Amino acid sequence: MIETSQPAGTALPAVTIRDVTLNYFSPERETLALSNISLDIAQGEFVAIVGSSGCGKSTLLSLISGLMRPSRGVIQINGKEVTAPSPRAGYMFQKDTLLEWRTVLDNVLLGPELLGLDRQASRGRAEDLLTRYGLGEFMHSLPGQLSGGMRQRAALARTLCPDPELLLLDEPFSALDYQTRLALSDEIAAILANERKTVVLVTHDIGEAISMADRVIVMSRRPGRIKSIHDVAYPSFGPSRPTPFQARKCQEFGMYFQTIWDELDAHHMQ
Structure with missing residues (x-):
């Protein structure tokens, strides 16, 4: 079990992931999908996870939601271990269903x-x-x-x-055309800020990640590991947070995009 006690004045993380590994088993072989993932997500934080297809980013979302159980390690939402799907986590899929x-x-x-x-x-x-x-x-x-x-x-x-206490978004804009995606990302960012929810977004779109999230988690190719973590801020915009559309015009946007693109070896993203 994870020790959930916190120093005085320190808020409990909304999500705690410790040493999570997932193996898939088939009659032919064992496949290591995720390896030794550890991460804390703060209350009210918006985190985006990016990585190439097959790196396990959507699988990690399923583990956080309780739809799957890890082979090893522990996941908690607000200090309570995730052992099954729970109303504490709301899951929004790629298709609206x-x-x-x-x-x-x-x-x-x-x-x-x-x-x-x-x-x-x-x-x-x-x-x-x-x-x-x-x-x-x-x-x-x-x-x-x-x-x-x-x-x-x-x-x-x-x-x-x-x-729900936590929102899990699995490429919610992927079925939309580019213009609609840009407009909707602004709308949904405003909605989520108003709702003051903790959000984990999985996406292939680097621009989407860095324009919406407070932190971007870059995952390696399979077996998925956390390759890097980027805190995203736009000081050139001023003290307030830009909308996703405004963020794309900030000078920091290109820097973040190029850094993450290089880390991902992005021609393998699709």
């Missing part, structure tokens, strides 16, 4: 239904989320009537509706 036969509102209420949460309170939160995210007039529409960006906002509202 909205149910086409349910209204947008009923899609957002799916999580609270499955968790057995109070229907009336959950409905009030769902309606509030949809209204604040610009989907109020569409809450009784079917998903097929929404644009791609609107569907992703609805999927985010569904993830947030049970009020």
Whole structure:
């Protein structure tokens, strides 16, 4: 077990990962997918994980969520060991996975239904989320009537509706065109800042990572290990945090991009 006691005045990490290793087994062989991952993620921090395909970044997200168990090591959310999926973590997948036969509102209420949460309170939160995210007039529409960006906002509202402590985002913009991705990253960054959630984003897109995250974790090729960690700041912008679109215009953006590109040997990213 991890010792979870903290020095006085020190906040407990939102996520604690210690010496996590994962092996896949098949009749033919054993495959080492992740090796000796250790990481702390602070309360309210936005962390992005980048790496080449097959490095295990999405697998790490599944381990944090409790959908998978590590072969060795321990993962905790707010000091409690992760042993199974839990409402403490909300998981947003690459595809929006909205149910086409349910209204947008009923899609957002799916999580609270499955968790057995109070229907009336959950409905009030769902309606509030949809209204604040610009989907109020569409809450009784079917998903097929929404644009791609609107569907992703609805999927985010569904993830947030049970009020999880941690948000796990697995390439949530990958199915969108480039222009929509840029616009939506600004919208979602503002939403997440307002919700004050701890966020872990997995992405192939270096620009997306460094424009949205407080820290970027670079993973090595399989077996996945933490290769480097970059604290991301934009002092040239001023004391406030730029939006993702504004960050792309800052002088620091190119420096971060080139550094991480070189570390990743980026022609192997796809």
